[in-house]
Amino acid sequence: MFETIMRQFLLERPGKKWTMSAWGEKLNASGEKIERRLEKAPDSERNRQTLSHIVGIELWGQSRLRVGLGEPFKEEEYDGYRPSRSRSWEQLKAEFRLARKKSVALAEALDDQQVDQFMPVKHNQYGMITLGAWLRYLDMHANLESKRIK
Numbered sequence: 001m002f003e004t005i006m007r008q009f010l011l012e013r014p015g016k017k018w019t020m021s022a023w024g025e026k027l028n029a030s031g032e033k034i035e036r037r038l039e040k041a042p043d044s045e046r047n048r049q050t051l052s053h054i055v056g057i058e059l060w061g062q063s064r065l066r067v068g069l070g071e072p073f074k075e076e077e078y079d080g081y082r083p084s085r086s087r088s089w090e091q092l093k094a095e096f097r098l099a100r101k102k103s104v105a106l107a108e109a110l111d112d113q114q115v116d117q118f119m120p121v122k123h124n125q126y127g128m129i130t131l132g133a134w135l136r137y138l139d140m141h142a143n144l145e146s147k148r149i150k
Contacts (some may be wrong), residue, residue, distance in 0.1 A: 007126040007133070010140065013080065015132035020117050023135035024107030030139055031100035034146045041149045043089035051092040054145045055081025058099040061138045064123070065106045068115040068131045076125065103138055 018026065041047055060078035067073050083095055110117070110131060120128040129137070 003126050004005045005108060006122075011126065011129055011133035011136050014140075015117075015134075015136040016131055018087075018132070020107050020111035020115070020132070020134075020135070023132065023139070024111065027100060027135065027139055028104045030143055031097070031104070031114050034100075034142055035093070035097060037146055037149060038093050038128055043068060044121045047149045048087065048089055048146060049085060050089065050090075050148050051096060052083050052085055055092065055095045055099050057141050058096070058103060058138055061134055061141075062099070062102055064135055065103075065110065065131060067121045068110050069106075069113065073121065075122075081131055085123050100142070103135075107135055 017068060038051070058077075059081035061076060063071075063076075063081070083092060087095070110130045115131065116133040117128045120130055123129050123134070123137070126137075
């Protein structure tokens, strides 16, 4: 029940408001905001763990978005995408920058290829969500989780 409410009101409804290209712009802008927060934050175990989690979800979500570009769906958890916790703070910040750039590029590729943003792709927790909702999820997840970095 809770997943259904989350899917509808926090992912699908906002996911429909923007085109793929507009989501790319939003992801770029929010990525820059997160990067500014990261530059001000000190290196700490908690901050490294949080950023490692953010990067892992971003990369995992990209694998789901690539389904819209014709790649096969892989039933997997995000853990395999999460950078090692032994990575330095500087390495993790660079990995976030690169991951977000790839998310923006994916949104643009989906738009360029005129992929239906309402194409559903499975999310492990929320079930079938549209590509637009996936872009919303990546944006929302990184924004919320990055607020834990202090």
